[in-house]
Amino acid sequence: MLKLSEDxxxxxxxxxxxxxxxxxxxHAEFEFDNxxxxxxxxxxxxxxxxALNHHPDWSNVYNILTISLSTHDAxxxxxxxxxxxxAIENIVEPDED
Structure with a gap:
């Protein structure tokens, strides 16, 4: 997997x-009700x-989820x-139709 350019x-x-x-x-941080x-x-x-065989660096303190994603091999x-x-966005902030 190739590293993407900053652009x-x-x-x-x-x-x-x-x-x-x-x-x-x-990186992203998400706040939940509890x-x-x-x-x-x-x-x-x-x-x-x-399913994607890719795992985040993440932490949770009470209702806050902090996530960092990078591909270590790249x-x-x-x-x-x-x-x-x-995929994370679709879980934490699903589209409201």
Whole structure:
């Protein structure tokens, strides 16, 4: 998997306004109503991580979930990180039709 250029990363981030790029990773922080909702989202995200065989650096404090994505083998951000970020977005902020 090839590391994306900073320009490509910035363009892709236009579709993911909750995410920022720094320190060779994309990062987001999500706030939930309570710990249970946060942990539930983490559990759903875990299934996506396994399906994509890609795992985040993340932490949880009460109702806050902090996520960093990078592809360690590529030493930076790849398409794989954006696929997982999109899956995470669909879990934590589903489209309301």
């Amino acid at each position: 490509d990363i910035e363009k892709r981030l236009l579709q993911l306004p909750e995410w920022d790029y720094y320190d060779d990773a994309i 710990f249970k909702d946060c942990f539930s989202a983490m559990s759903r995200i875990a299934f996506e991580c396994e 030493k930076g951000v790849t398409v794989k990180d954006f696929k997982l970020a999109e």
